[in-house]
Amino acid sequence: MSDDLNKFIRIQVLLNAKLFNGNPNEKAILGKLLGKRADLRSQAKEIQSLISEIATDVRSLSLEQISDELLKIAPDAEKSDQQRKKKKAIKRIEQKKELPELKNAVKGKFIVRYAPDPSKYPHLGQGMNFLVNRIYADKYEGKVILRFDDTNPAMVKKKYYVAIKEGLLWLGATWDEEINASDFIDEFYDVTKEWINKLFFYVCKCDGELVKTNREASISCNHRTHSVSKNLKEFDRMLSGEYQVGEAIVRLVGDMTSDNMVMRDPPMLRIVSDQHPMLDKFYPVFPMYDFESAFLEYKMGITHVIRSGEFGTMRQELQSNLISKFGGKVPEFFSFGRFNIQGTPTKGRVIRELVETGIVSGWDDIRLVTLAGIKKRGLHPDTARLIIQEAGLTSKNTQVAWQTVEAKSKELLEPISKRFFFIPNPIRIKVENSPVNEFELPIHPDHPEYGNRKFDITGDFYLSKDDTAKFKEGSLIRLKDLFNIKIKSITSNLITSEYAGDDIKAAKKKLQWITADFIPGNLVVPELLQKSKNEINPESLGQMDGYFESSISIATEDDILQLERVGYAKIKIRNGKITGHIIHKHF
Ligand SMILES: [Zn+2]
Known part of the structure; x- marks a missing residue:
């Protein structure tokens, strides 16, 4: 032939x-x-x-x-x-499940927004909720506006703007335009004056408690009937700093008898005492969420407000009312069940406590599900997108177990990560009569462009004690991808063996190995931070010592590595020693 x-x-x-x-x-x-x-x-x-x-x-x-x-x-x-x-x-x-169609969504004329509050670090669940907007914007060939709802100067901090943007970018939740609500502060003042003129707004000087009880009892206060000129004068006094926090607010002329409590003359602007970190001078009055949000929805031409959790028809009525007053088209409101990550703390308050008590090293600790934490840990950034697309959107909250997050991340990392051998808990093994002196393995079988790992075979190897515990004299073992060996003798720190052929079927056990040319190192192993809902796991940071094959020195600190049978890891090499951490364990 x-x-x-x-x-x-x-x-x-x-x-x-x-x-x-x-x-x-x-x-x-x-x-x-x-x-x-x-x-x-x-x-x-x-x-x-x-x-x-x-x-x-x-x-x-x-x-x-x-x-x-x-x-x-x-x-x-x-x-x-x-x-x-x-x-x-x-x-x-x-x-994967198609996300539900949105009412009145027109291709090319679709504008949505993410509206994060820059007063805390974003976590994975929030990131996923933002990402839903990006997925819809792509579907309808529209755009996403990143809008920082930064109207509480006492709480917002510059570092949170940065962290939110970094986190969103990493998730692939990109945006087409970026604004801060605080950039519009002068316009808010102008609109307020205009709306006082139109009798939409009035300045109320009742104290907070009275406002609350009056709203509950559907009672109007006498400030509501003040003249336009008096209201304008009062607003000027608010702006000139004559009033302290809580001494005056601007309220909407709503409907004090409405069944919807939200519509009973809700507060629209309030006095603050803190300098806003993003503004170059002190502004004493800031819009509250409903006014700020409605104005910017109108201003930016938002067509769809997509948000997680119950937006509530009560609040929606107020938003629609305000947007109509601007003469804008009321956007479609679409709410979906929130994505909640289970098994690890997500509440800002709980995480802050963990940071402050030193249980975690900071907001980017690799055990946290803050976006900074999982990015540093090395999860695949498309994990969130994959979960959303597989779970779909429902009206109920979606509980996502941390194990699911890990499984999806592994699924995405497996085809791309560089593979190396790491031998935890190593024991030396001598192999006699090796038929080869040199040996090469691909870094990834599907990626020849990654190159090869090279081994000098001298007869000195290391296996993991976890694997050799059950060895007996005469056991036939396969050194994975290399050849078979037969065990000759075993002591507590040395095993001797000899070459025993290449038949892959002959040996039942295939073991990872490294040669005498290794790099020693230590890996941190993150475990779940919570034992149960309210119980912190004190041993959530394990350690693993072992030897890495020397070819691993070609890996960079950004590379995600798959240490075969151990897990995915990120490492760095300093002075001939490796440190790093496990991203996901294999089992
Ligand atoms: Zn009043």
Whole structure:
């Protein structure tokens, strides 16, 4: 038989072996081959025995070696195999639950906003809620405005603006335009004066308690009937700093008899005492949420307000009322169930306590689900998008277990992360009669462009004590992707063995190994911060010592590594020693 035919059949066997986890199905190969090549049907018997011969050989190869050889002898076939995988992945994404259609959404004329409050660090659940807006904006070819609802000068801090933007960008929750509500402070004052003129607003000097009880009892105060000129004068006095916090507020002329409490002359602007960190001078009066939000919704032409949690029809009535007063079109309101991450604290107050008591190292501690924390930890940034697309949106809150977050992140990291061996708790093992001096493995079988890991084989190896505990004299072990060894003797700090062939099927156990050329190191292992809902786990930071294969020195600090059978990790190398942490454990 010709060399060409030989090669052709070998490719078919290798491709099939890849499909069946290293064990080619001879009958299937023959059927496919004869189907493709009618000219070979007369030699079916010879072809069959050739397939059988090649299949036996291929069975002794590791999956990595199969991929390697395919890349060499049939790069196109191997590429198309990868493309097939990619197509499959895309199809999976397409099959994910479509988000519900939004009312009156017009392609190209769709504007939504994220409106974070820059008074705390954002966490994953919040990030996901923002991301929903981005997903819709992409669907309707619209745009997203990032609007900082920063109208409480006592609480907002510059660092939170930065953290929120960094977190959103990392999640892929990008935006097309960015504004701060505080940038519009002068306009808020102008609108307020205009609305006092139009009898929409009045200045009320009742104390807070009285305002509250009057609203509950549907009682109007006498400030409501003051003239425009008196109200304007009072507002000027508010602006000139004559009143202290709480001594005067601007209220909407609503409907004091409305069944909807929110409509009973709600407060619109209030006096503050703190300098706003983003403004260059002191502004004594700030709009409250409803006024600020309605004005900017109108101003920016927001078509859809998409938000998590119950927005509430009561609040919606007020928003609509205000936007109509501006002469704007009331946006469509769409609310969906919030994404709550379970098993780890998400409340700002709880996290602040953990930071202040030193239980965590800061807001970016790798055990926290703040966006800074999970970014530093090394989760795949598309994890949130994947969860949203798989869970879909419902009207009820979606509880997402931390384990689910990890599983999705692993699913995304697996195809791209660089693979190396790490041997925790190492024990030395001598291997006699090694038939090879040098050995190479791909850094990732699907990514030849990542390059290879090189090993000098001298006969000195290390395995993990966790794996060798059950070794007996005479045990046959496979050093993963390398060869088989037979155990000769075992002591507490040294095992001796000898080369025992290459038959991949002969040895049941396949173990990770490293050679004497290793880099020692230590990994931090994050565990769940909470034992139960209100109980902090005091041992949420474990340690793992061990040896890394020396090829790992080509990895950068930003690389996500897969330490086979141990987990995903991020590392850095300093003075010949590795430190780092586990992102996700394998089991
Ligand atoms: Zn009053």
